Amino acid sequence: MNINLKNKVAIITGSSQGIGKAIAIALAQKGVKIVLNGRNPEKLNQAKLDLFEQGFEVYAVQADVGKYQECEQLVSETIEKYGQLDILINNAGIAMEGSIAETSPEVFENVFHTNIMGVLFPTKAALPHLKKSKGSVVFTGSIAGYMGLPNYSAYSASKMSLTGLVQSLKIELAGTGVHVGINYVGFAENDLDKTYYDAQGNIKPMPVRTQFKRMPLSEVANYFVKGIEQRTYKQTLSAIGKFTRIMQQYFPAIFEWAMIKKHKKTMSN
Ligand SMILES: NC(=O)c1ccc[n+]([C@@H]2O[C@H](COP(=O)([O-])OP(=O)(O)OC[C@H]3O[C@@H](n4cnc5c(N)ncnc54)[C@H](OP(=O)(O)O)[C@@H]3O)[C@@H](O)[C@H]2O)c1
Numbered sequence: 001m002n003i004n005l006k007n008k009v010a011i012i013t014g015s016s017q018g019i020g021k022a023i024a025i026a027l028a029q030k031g032v033k034i035v036l037n038g039r040n041p042e043k044l045n046q047a048k049l050d051l052f053e054q055g056f057e058v059y060a061v062q063a064d065v066g067k068y069q070e071c072e073q074l075v076s077e078t079i080e081k082y083g084q085l086d087i088l089i090n091n092a093g094i095a096m097e098g099s100i101a102e103t104s105p106e107v108f109e110n111v112f113h114t115n116i117m118g119v120l121f122p123t124k125a126a127l128p129h130l131k132k133s134k135g136s137v138v139f140t141g142s143i144a145g146y147m148g149l150p151n152y153s154a155y156s157a158s159k160m161s162l163t164g165l166v167q168s169l170k171i172e173l174a175g176t177g178v179h180v181g182i183n184y185v186g187f188a189e190n191d192l193d194k195t196y197y198d199a200q201g202n203i204k205p206m207p208v209r210t211q212f213k214r215m216p217l218s219e220v221a222n223y224f225v226k227g228i229e230q231r232t233y234k235q236t237l238s239a240i241g242k243f244t245r246i247m248q249q250y251f252p253a254i255f256e257w258a259m260i261k262k263h264k265k266t267m268s269n
Contacts, residue, residue: 002229006031008135009082011074013065013122014092016043018191019140021050022217023089026225028056032087035078036060043193065092065118071125085129087228090119091140093158095206098199100153107197108154115158120165127178134177136228139166141184143236143244147255150263170233179231184245186238187212188220212240 010027014020016038024034028051036051036058038044044060051058061077063070078085094114096107123137130137144152145159163182170180187209194206215238223237236242247255 001231003231005087005225005229007033008086009033009035009078009084010087010089011035011037011061011078011085011122011126012089012091013037013074013118015089016040016047017193019185019188019217019220020089020091021047021191022221023091023224024051024058025054025056026218026221027087027228028054028058030225030229033057033082034059035074035081037063037065037074037092039064065090065122066113068121068125071121074122075125075129079129084133085126086133086135088122088126088130088135088137089140089224090122090138092118093140095152095194095196096154096198097151097196099151102199103154104199104201107199107201110197110201111154112158112161115155116161116165119162123169130178131173131176136179136181136231137169138179138181138183138224138228141166141182143184143186143241145184146241146244147248147259150259179228181227181232182234183223183227184234184236184241185215185220186236186241186244187214188237189214189217191217213238 010032012020012024015024015036024036028034036044036047041062044062048058048060059081061074063074065071094111096111119139139162141162142159144156145163148156166180166182173180190206195203196206198204220237223235227235236245
């Protein structure tokens with residue numbers, strides 16, 4: 001089965017940059033009408049302009065996905081503008097770095113709020129419309145949802161919780177015609193504007209990761225599009241993503257031993 005996406009309407013949360021913006025472009029290339037979202041109005045307008053200049057049908061709604069009323073607004077403005085909603089991509093998310101011992105409680109709260117409530121709220125607000133259109137709701141997971149990574153505890157725990165949320169939703173929506181999907185992204189190229197919380201809760205620019213092969217954003221986006229067209233439940237992106245899933249599933253003790261060794265080496269440098 002390959003769904004024709006032409007003239008469908010999609011909200012992509014956290015799409016003013018990075019993976020979300022790349023998904024928006026890839027869907028727009030299939031003829032999807034795009035609703036961009038983010039909190040920072042300048043970034044959001046710039047992204048809207050970028051898509052508009054490429055000739056795509058695009059609208060933007062500034063909303064914080066961690067606030068339920070703003071998610072309702074995001075959905076109602078979409079319906080006002082386009083009259084329907086076929087696809088919701090729950091992509092907005094925030095990263096952190098720091099050991100559990102060093103990290104301030106506020107960082108845990110903020111990361112959990114954005115990465116879990118920030119996917120639950122848009123989903124809840126969009127569900128009546130997605131049921132009507134028998135559409136798709138797709139979540140941006142991470143390989144940190146397979147294995148708790150050292151110094152990324154809040155992030156890993158939030159991405160693991162996402163799996164639970166998606167499993168519950170899929171069962172609840174069985175028989176409604178709504179497609180539920182989750183894509184476990186490996187290391188992707190970062191947008192130059194990507195930020196993260198340090199242990200004290202300061203928002204810092206994310207350094208470019210050179211130690212891992214990073215998947216180009218357009219390639220990540222193409223997996224999302226293919227997943228919607230084929231109504232796939234789970235996809236694990238990149239070789240490192242697949243390696244993590246298999247190691248954690250079949251060889252957890254060896255994998256943990258290797259991670260401890262690597263972590264100790266990193267901490268001693
Ligand atoms: N990059 C990777 O290697 C990687 C790997 C695995 C999974 N992921 C996941 O992929 C998703 C996107 O990551 P990315 O690397 O593209 O991040 P990014 O470059 O930091 O982009 C995040 C986007 O989300 C928006 N956002 C953040 N908090 C928001 C909120 N509360 N409400 C609305 N929008 C919000 C940001 O705009 P504003 O700040 O203006 O709101 C921005 O548009 C995340 O869920 C992340 O966990 C990324």
